[in-house]
Amino acid sequence: QSVLTQPPSVSGAPGQRVTISCTGSSSNIGAGHDVHWYQQLPGAAPKLLIFGNSNRPSGVPDRFSGSKSGTSASLAITGLQAEDEADYYCQSYDSSLSASKVFGTGTKVTVL
Amino acid sequence: QLRLQESGPGLVKPSETLSLTCTVSGGSIFSSNYYWGWIRQPPGKGLEYIGNIYYRGSTSYNPSLKSRVTISVDTSKDRFSLRLSSVTAADTAVYYCAREKPRYCSTTNCYNYYFDSWGQGALVSVSS
Numbered sequence: 001q002s003v004l005t006q007p008p009s010v011s012g013a014p015g016q017r018v019t020i021s022c023t024g025s026s027s028n029i030g031a032g033h034d035v036h037w038y039q040q041l042p043g044a045a046p047k048l049l050i051f052g053n054s055n056r057p058s059g060v061p062d063r064f065s066g067s068k069s070g071t072s073a074s075l076a077i078t079g080l081q082a083e084d085e086a087d088y089y090c091q092s093y094d095s096s097l098s099a100s101k102v103f104g105t106g107t108k109v110t111v112l
Numbered sequence: 113q114l115r116l117q118e119s120g121p122g123l124v125k126p127s128e129t130l131s132l133t134c135t136v137s138g139g140s141i142f143s144s145n146y147y148w149g150w151i152r153q154p155p156g157k158g159l160e161y162i163g164n165i166y167y168r169g170s171t172s173y174n175p176s177l178k179s180r181v182t183i184s185v186d187t188s189k190d191r192f193s194l195r196l197s198s199v200t201a202a203d204t205a206v207y208y209c210a211r212e213k214p215r216y217c218s219t220t221n222c223y224n225y226y227f228d229s230w231g232q233g234a235l236v237s238v239s240s
Binding site: 002029033034036038044045046047048051054057058087089091093101102103104105 | 149151158159160161172173174175208213215223224225226227228229230231232233
């Protein structure tokens with residue numbers, strides 16, 4: 001059972017803006033640990049999308065942006081495109097008794 | 113460009129040990145501050161962190177799997193391996209290897225690791 005909670009699904013029409021939340025607690029996101037985001041296209045391995053809360057690796061379109069506040073983080077996709085249909089996962093570190101890197105529950109983005 | 117490739121049996125019997133190897137190419141496993149990790153994903157489910165290893169051999173494991181997991185490194189062949197003992201059907205998953213990169217490092221430690229490069233994944237089924 002993940003300690004980072006995401007909505008199971010979000011959807012939007014092409015060109016719209018969608019956001020995905022990642023809710024944690026005082027032992028992970030709220031403790032100051034960075035949040036990173038991954039995109040997993042159907043049948044493929046996850047790919048790094050955002051690192052360090054809001055930084056895009058080279059090659060990731062600026063349609064993708066990340067933010068963090070308190071015990072939560074968000075991924076925004078603006079100008080939604082058909083190719084953005086995928087699963088998205090947040091990731092952080094949990095410094096509780098079960099100290100380890102942790103992933104969010106995952107969110108399926110559907111382009112209508 | 114860094115490339116990681118998982119290899120190993122695709123079918124393991126219950127109670128036996130799952131073994132996978134990740135071969136690194138286009139870069140060296142002898143990279144300061146980088147760790148080399150394993151993540152798994154049961155069919156239709158989310159990602160679960162298994163653990164990692166540094167090229168010098170130090171390891172860190174997910175507490176939920178720690179009693180059954182061993183990660184080792186072979187620096188002469190630029191590869192690292194995963195062993196998961198006493199497997200059950202619940203261990204059926206796609207297993208990914210990945211490089212862990214720190215967000216930043218001080219003079220004494222590195223922090224906020226993320227997975228910047230992934231292998232394509234290897235499906236391992238546990239069945240008799």
